[in-house]
Amino acid sequence: MNKPASVPEQFDAVVVGAGFSGLYMLYRLRQLGLSVRVLESAGDVGGTWYWNRYPGARCDIPTTDYTYSFDPELEKEWTWSEKYATQPEILEYLRFAADRLGLRPDIEFSATVTSSRWDEPEKRWTITTDGGQEIRCRYYIMATGCLSMPKSPDIEGAGRFAGQVYFTSRWPHEGADFTGQRVAVIGTGSSGIQSIPLIARQASQLTVFQRTPNFSIPAHNGPAPADRLDRLAEDRDEYRDAARWSRGGVPIDPTDILGGTASEAVRRERFEAAWAQGELFGILNVFADQGVNPASNDIVAEMIREKIRSIVTDPETAEALCPKDHYFGTKRPCLDTGYFETYNLPHVQLVDLRKQPIVSITEEGIETADESFGFDAIVYATGFDAMTGALVGVDVAGRDGLSLKEKWVAGPSTYLGLMTTGFPNFFMLTGPGSPSVLSNMTVSIEQHVDWVAGCLENMRDEGLETIEPTALAESGWNQHVQDCAAITLHPTANSWYMGANVPGKPRFFLPYIGGVNAYRQACDEVASQGYLGFRLTGPGQDQCRDGIIRRMQPDVAMVLEFMAAAGLPPLETLSAADARALLAATAEASPPGPEVGEVTDGLIPVPSGDLPYRLYRPAGPPEGPRPLVVYFHGGGWVLGNLDSDDPLCRDLCARSGAVVVSVNYRHAPEVRFPAAALDAFAAVQWADANAIELGAIPGQLAVAGWSAGANVAAVACQLARDAEGPHISGQLLICPVVDSDMTRPSYTENGAGYILTTALMRWFWDYYADPADRGDPRAAPLRGNLEGLPEACIVTADFDPLRDEGIAYARALEAAGVPARLVRARGHTHTSVTMVGVVISGAPVRAEIGEALGDFFPAP
Ligand code: NA7
Numbered sequence: 001m002n003k004p005a006s007v008p009e010q011f012d013a014v015v016v017g018a019g020f021s022g023l024y025m026l027y028r029l030r031q032l033g034l035s036v037r038v039l040e041s042a043g044d045v046g047g048t049w050y051w052n053r054y055p056g057a058r059c060d061i062p063t064t065d066y067t068y069s070f071d072p073e074l075e076k077e078w079t080w081s082e083k084y085a086t087q088p089e090i091l092e093y094l095r096f097a098a099d100r101l102g103l104r105p106d107i108e109f110s111a112t113v114t115s116s117r118w119d120e121p122e123k124r125w126t127i128t129t130d131g132g133q134e135i136r137c138r139y140y141i142m143a144t145g146c147l148s149m150p151k152s153p154d155i156e157g158a159g160r161f162a163g164q165v166y167f168t169s170r171w172p173h174e175g176a177d178f179t180g181q182r183v184a185v186i187g188t189g190s191s192g193i194q195s196i197p198l199i200a201r202q203a204s205q206l207t208v209f210q211r212t213p214n215f216s217i218p219a220h221n222g223p224a225p226a227d228r229l230d231r232l233a234e235d236r237d238e239y240r241d242a243a244r245w246s247r248g249g250v251p252i253d254p255t256d257i258l259g260g261t262a263s264e265a266v267r268r269e270r271f272e273a274a275w276a277q278g279e280l281f282g283i284l285n286v287f288a289d290q291g292v293n294p295a296s297n298d299i300v301a302e303m304i305r306e307k308i309r310s311i312v313t314d315p316e317t318a319e320a321l322c323p324k325d326h327y328f329g330t331k332r333p334c335l336d337t338g339y340f341e342t343y344n345l346p347h348v349q350l351v352d353l354r355k356q357p358i359v360s361i362t363e364e365g366i367e368t369a370d371e372s373f374g375f376d377a378i379v380y381a382t383g384f385d386a387m388t389g390a391l392v393g394v395d396v397a398g399r400d401g402l403s404l405k406e407k408w409v410a411g412p413s414t415y416l417g418l419m420t421t422g423f424p425n426f427f428m429l430t431g432p433g434s435p436s437v438l439s440n441m442t443v444s445i446e447q448h449v450d451w452v453a454g455c456l457e458n459m460r461d462e463g464l465e466t467i468e469p470t471a472l473a474e475s476g477w478n479q480h481v482q483d484c485a486a487i488t489l490h491p492t493a494n495s496w497y498m499g500a501n502v503p504g505k506p507r508f509f510l511p512y513i514g515g516v517n518a519y520r521q522a523c524d525e526v527a528s529q530g531y532l533g534f535r536l537t538g539p540g541q542d543q544c545r546d547g548i549i550r551r552m553q554p555d556v557a558m559v560l561e562f563m564a565a566a567g568l569p570p571l572e573t574l575s576a577a578d579a580r581a582l583l584a585a586t587a588e589a590s591p592p593g594p595e596v597g598e599v600t601d602g603l604i605p606v607p608s609g610d611l612p613y614r615l616y617r618p619a620g621p622p623e624g625p626r627p628l629v630v631y632f633h634g635g636g637w638v639l640g641n642l643d644s645d646d647p648l649c650r651d652l653c654a655r656s657g658a659v660v661v662s663v664n665y666r667h668a669p670e671v672r673f674p675a676a677a678l679d680a681f682a683a684v685q686w687a688d689a690n691a692i693e694l695g696a697i698p699g700q701l702a703v704a705g706w707s708a709g710a711n712v713a714a715v716a717c718q719l720a721r722d723a724e725g726p727h728i729s730g731q732l733l734i735c736p737v738v739d740s741d742m743t744r745p746s747y748t749e750n751g752a753g754y755i756l757t758t759a760l761m762r763w764f765w766d767y768y769a770d771p772a773d774r775g776d777p778r779a780a781p782l783r784g785n786l787e788g789l790p791e792a793c794i795v796t797a798d799f800d801p802l803r804d805e806g807i808a809y810a811r812a813l814e815a816a817g818v819p820a821r822l823v824r825a826r827g828h829t830h831t832s833v834t835m836v837g838v839v840i841s842g843a844p845v846r847a848e849i850g851e852a853l854g855d856f857f858p859a860p
Helices: 020-031 072-076 087-100 190-202 226-234 236-244 264-277 294-311 315-321 441-462 471-486 516-528 554-566 576-589 646-656 675-689 708-722 745-750 758-768 803-815 840-855
Strands: 010-016 036-039 113-119 124-129 134-142 164-167 182-186 205-210 216-218 334-336 348-352 358-361 365-368 372-374 377-380 395-397 426-428 466-469 534-538 541-544 598-606 609-617 626-632 659-663 696-706 730-734 791-799 820-829
Touching: 010 020, 020 036, 020 087, 020 441, 036 134, 182 190, 182 365, 190 205, 190 334, 216 264, 226 236, 236 441, 236 516, 264 294, 294 315, 315 348, 441 516, 441 534, 466 471, 471 554, 554 820, 554 840, 598 675, 609 646, 609 675, 626 646, 626 675, 626 708, 646 659, 646 840, 659 675, 675 696, 675 708, 696 708, 708 730, 730 840, 745 791, 745 803, 791 803, 791 840, 803 820, 820 840
Parallel strands: 010 036, 010 134, 113 395, 134 426, 164 377, 182 205, 182 377, 205 348, 216 334, 626 659, 626 696, 696 730, 730 791, 791 820
Antiparallel strands: 113 124, 124 134, 358 365, 365 372, 466 534, 534 541, 598 609, 609 659
8 A cells, every 4th residue: 555654634635536537637636736635446546447457458449549638748758559558558558647747645545435524614525435544625526437336246146156256347466367267258348348359269168148239340459540640740739639629539520421311332431441440439420320310320230230240150149249229339339359250269159148048147157048057267247337336336425414326316417527416526527427438538537627627726716615516507417418318329228328237227328428529618618607507605705607508409509500600691681582592492401301191282272362282191091081280381471481391291290190281371572461361361261161172071170380380370260260260179389470579588588699580580570561560460469369269389499589479379378268288399499390300309399299289189
């Protein structure tokens, strides 16, 4: 044990763990002049690289990138020998770093933290170790790693085996010699896949027990990649900065090629290049949409399965090794050296636990449902209680004795993955809710450590003593983390990212998948906005700028960024004709929307002339007539047509099971108020009168519309009531214009930057209606008589200037005795809900809309 000469009982900071993150944290805290004690349960530095000594253990990020970047001199003094270094070399590197930076005197080894308690009056933590030592500190920093708490072997009879037992995560320092032995390996994650080929070289018989086959690609290990070395030699700082602002912490050129639209030749070429390169972020970047689009993902997955089948000679074994129960990338893919080839060796056998589950471990070996196996050694490569295990493994008691374990019983809750409410001055490095395991850990670690150091420096300069996130900021971040995951395929897998590998652990997507770059941006903004969402206190000071750093759906934000980058002119600066042309070009480039049974175009004869319509009939049963929805497109009475809203109409048709008739009413400025509204009413009358010809059930008619289309739909309902027909069963108003008052808070909050701006609304109103007409209920239905109207479903979007008038309409309808269901499109803009096939996060909202539409009609 490396005890320092004197052990002060008080420190400014205690850091738990002396791996990559703990070592750098210590270095930065020292730079700030703080007194620090690092407590490490191992006998040396290294963290995960101290413990995971199994044969074949290597990093899966190229060493050019899996390295500290904070000190150019340190970088110069170390040269990695391979593209993917072995565990002994990485451990040696961390030893070198600790020595070179003189860190060891502040590290206490063989000291495991067992409990910690926040003392509110003292504003200090008391940390207790397994040696009974008590240390008091102001700041308590967990640098305990994401994959450090081994999962206990949850297999019946695990303690009974009389032979040798090994855990990949706690491998003996003296190594293991399997020469001539009958060996079992349980688990085929990275640890199993890396160790199996090497164990097979020694064992006389190797049996691999596989529960879930895993995707693995060849690492093609060798010298460090020349292209990366060249870029580093050319401009190290530029390269490191590119890593910091990349999605995964390794500089790559993100592709914009989509799996579905790429030619077979392009697909093959991109896949083979990634396969030959042997890098995780390469194979995850074959197509831009492989992480979110099942069809695109399946193209990559199938190409990997083809490779497996071409390598493994026994077809049955090959098939058993082909992953089919999860999308590629939703479980951590592996990099291997000769893994699949190992199964061609005569003494290696695969046992598929899906076909014959383990019944029990016995004294002699393993008994499955079909067979009894005898072994000399069993290797558990069964993984970790990832991301939370090491944190809740310590008895951490925050304010009022709140236990971290209890607080997180339903899943971890953090602000930025860095802190958690109720635990002042308690920091987590690469905690749940941060990119961590989805990124190059070294880049994420440096970012976290730098942020914490910057925060503590700020507190010192401001005379502040405590920092803690607010409940609002924390719940907002948790929501954002889950929103980011929800648009990907990740939550569908039973992965350790989801906590699904540990029995009883809540199913919860643990890391932040929005990207290292987006995450860094959020953290920087939090700091630059006066530590938004944190409460900071000090003698005579109590500061809190409460708020949520990211409220917008991540894909909506991406669309806005994309549009800003495209540099399109604001619509309101164009003529109506040019604005229409721009919208038509956008519609042309948009994904087509879902398939429906039938689409036909026609004309509606109305007194003013013929109005084009497009009819959508749902696919599949039941045969016969359906309810009918008359839909009106958006576009501020000026823009839009049957094509602009075609994907949304298909979506509404497919989800509601109703026939949808989309109507192209006349537009301003050619024809002004109240023409659009009168056209809408005429179209509803026509649809009602022609229900049978349209394949609809007479009397089962609803109206729907988006934006200005919702305005004319709402007006049509008022006109139909006044005319005592036709009967309308319901009105679906998506982000409706229902008033001409532009002073509501949603205009102030959202009037700029979210496509539908205050300026654009003014432009629309100016084209559509004279100021004197804008209070007319046929322009502003909120000002009309609302009694006796059809029940309503009103959709409002958080970032829409029209949000508050939509809410006002729902309330006014309710007040008038009309049932009104309000659907809040959380984190959406005026346009994003309708962007079928582009904005994935809109899908649940549209599902709710489809359900509401169906509810307007009697059950079939
Ligand atoms: P992983 O990736 O969690 O892999 C553990 C493996 O062990 C996986 O194949 C599991 O199957 C299997 N396992 C776990 N429990 C059992 C039981 N009870 N019976 C049979 N099989 C079981 O851990 P690793 O250590 O390999 O890798 C962790 C990370 O370290 C890796 O992703 C890299 O980032 C580095 P399952 O898939 O749960 O069906």
